[in-house]
Amino acid sequence: MDIPKQYLKPRSVEEALRMASGCISPFKFIAGGTDLMVHMKQGNESANILIDISGLEELKQIALEPGGVLRIGSLACLESIAQNALVREHFPVLAEAIETVASPVLRKSATIGGNLLCENRCSFYDQSEWWRQAVGYCLKCNGDTCIATGGKKNCYSKFSSDLAVVLISLDARVTGTGELFSKGLPLENIYTGDGVHPRKVRDGIMLLSVELAVDRKFRSVYNKLRPRRSMDFSSLTSAVSIDAQGGINIVLGGVDPMPVVARGNIHQSDELAVRAYKRSRVVDNDHYSRSYRKRMISVFVKRSFEQLGIDQDAPQS
Ligand SMILES: Cc1cc2nc3c(=O)[nH]c(=O)nc-3n(C[C@H](O)[C@H](O)[C@H](O)COP(=O)(O)OP(=O)(O)OC[C@H]3O[C@@H](n4cnc5c(N)ncnc54)[C@H](O)[C@@H]3O)c2cc1C
Ligand code: SF4
Numbered sequence: 001m002d003i004p005k006q007y008l009k010p011r012s013v014e015e016a017l018r019m020a021s022g023c024i025s026p027f028k029f030i031a032g033g034t035d036l037m038v039h040m041k042q043g044n045e046s047a048n049i050l051i052d053i054s055g056l057e058e059l060k061q062i063a064l065e066p067g068g069v070l071r072i073g074s075l076a077c078l079e080s081i082a083q084n085a086l087v088r089e090h091f092p093v094l095a096e097a098i099e100t101v102a103s104p105v106l107r108k109s110a111t112i113g114g115n116l117l118c119e120n121r122c123s124f125y126d127q128s129e130w131w132r133q134a135v136g137y138c139l140k141c142n143g144d145t146c147i148a149t150g151g152k153k154n155c156y157s158k159f160s161s162d163l164a165v166v167l168i169s170l171d172a173r174v175t176g177t178g179e180l181f182s183k184g185l186p187l188e189n190i191y192t193g194d195g196v197h198p199r200k201v202r203d204g205i206m207l208l209s210v211e212l213a214v215d216r217k218f219r220s221v222y223n224k225l226r227p228r229r230s231m232d233f234s235s236l237t238s239a240v241s242i243d244a245q246g247g248i249n250i251v252l253g254g255v256d257p258m259p260v261v262a263r264g265n266i267h268q269s270d271e272l273a274v275r276a277y278k279r280s281r282v283v284d285n286d287h288y289s290r291s292y293r294k295r296m297i298s299v300f301v302k303r304s305f306e307q308l309g310i311d312q313d314a315p316q317s
Helices: 013-022 037-040 080-083 085-091 090-098 104-109 110-116 131-135 163-168 264-278 290-308
Strands: 005-010 027-030 047-053 062-065 069-071 173-176 207-213 219-225 236-242 248-253 260-265
Touching: 013 027, 013 047, 027 037, 027 069, 037 104, 062 085, 069 085, 069 110, 069 163, 080 104, 085 090, 085 207, 090 163, 090 219, 090 236, 110 163, 163 207, 163 219, 163 236, 163 248, 236 290, 248 264, 248 290, 260 264
Parallel strands: 005 047, 027 047
Antiparallel strands: 062 069, 069 207, 173 207, 219 236, 236 248, 248 260
C-alpha cells in the first residue's frame, strides 16, 4: 500500500473544493473510508493526498423540505439514515436495505455519498497486488484483457452499491458540485456502464445530497443475494417500486457494471421484467456462477411482484 503523503481536513465544502483544486498530485475525498481504504490497501488506489470530508456537518443533515422533498446529506452515515424517523415513515425500504449493508460497526462510519460512489467489484480485481501480479493484470488495473470473460476487451465489473439500487427505484435525484450537477440529476445518470470507469463523478466533484419525493407514495420490495446474511457484498440486488399512479421501476445491481433499470407502468410488468433480465450483462466474476445469478433475477422479480400484488409471468432463464 502506498501511504498518502498528505492528509487534509477542511472545515467547509468551500474549503474542501479549494483544497482539491490546489492539489498538484492525485487526491481523493475520503468520507467514512470503508471502501476507499480497502482499495488503497489492495493497491488499486494510490492517491497521494486524502481530503477528509467526514467532519463537514452541513452535509450530514436529513430534513423534509417544503414541497415534500426529503433531503439526505451525502455525509449522513448509514446508521443515522436507517434510524431516522422521516426515512422510516416515508421510505422504509431504504432503512431495510441499509440494514443489509456491511456490518453495524461499518454503518456507523460509512456514508450514503460514499456508498453511491463505491467501486465496482470483481473476483479478479478485489485481490492483493501480489495476487493480481501473479495472475496477470486485467483491464481495470492497466492490463490489456478481461480475465473474467477469457479475453474480452470490455470490463464487466459488478455494480456494488446496494443503496443506489433502492434509491433509483424510488426515482432519487442527486445534487453536487461542478457542471454535471448544475441542475441536480437523476441518480442513475451518474453511472457510465463502463466497468473500468463506472462513475461520471470525477475527483474534485463533491456529491452534496440525495433528494426523494415523499408524495410519490412508493411501495417497494428489496432483495439481496449473498452467501451469508452478514458482511457480504451482493451477488444480485433487486428493488421493485410502484408509485401511487401505478408507475413501476425495476432496478438490479450486482449483475452489470451499472444499475439495470426498467421503467414503465403496472400493465407492462411482464415486459419490464424481461427487459431487466435481458439487459443484465452478467459474467463469471462472483462466487456464484453467471447462470445462477441470471436465473435468480427472474426469481427475485417474480417474488417482488407477488409481494406487491402484481399478476405476471417473470421470464425464465
Ligand atoms: C466488509 C465490507 C462490507 C461491505 N458491504 C457492502 C454492502 O453489503 N453493500 C454496499 O453497498 N456496500 C458495502 N460495502 C462498501 C462500503 O462500505 C459502503 O458502500 C460505504 O457506504 C461507503 O461509504 P464511505 O463513506 O465509507 O465511502 P469512502 O470509502 O469514504 O469513499 C468511497 C468513494 O466515494 C468517494 N466519496 C465519498 N464521499 C464523497 C462525496 N460526498 N463526494 C464525492 N466523492 C465522495 C471517495 O473519494 C471514494 O472514491 C462494504 C465494505 C466493506 C469493507
Ligand atoms: S470484469 Fe474483467 S476487466 Fe473487469 S475487473 Fe473483472 S477481470 Fe478485470
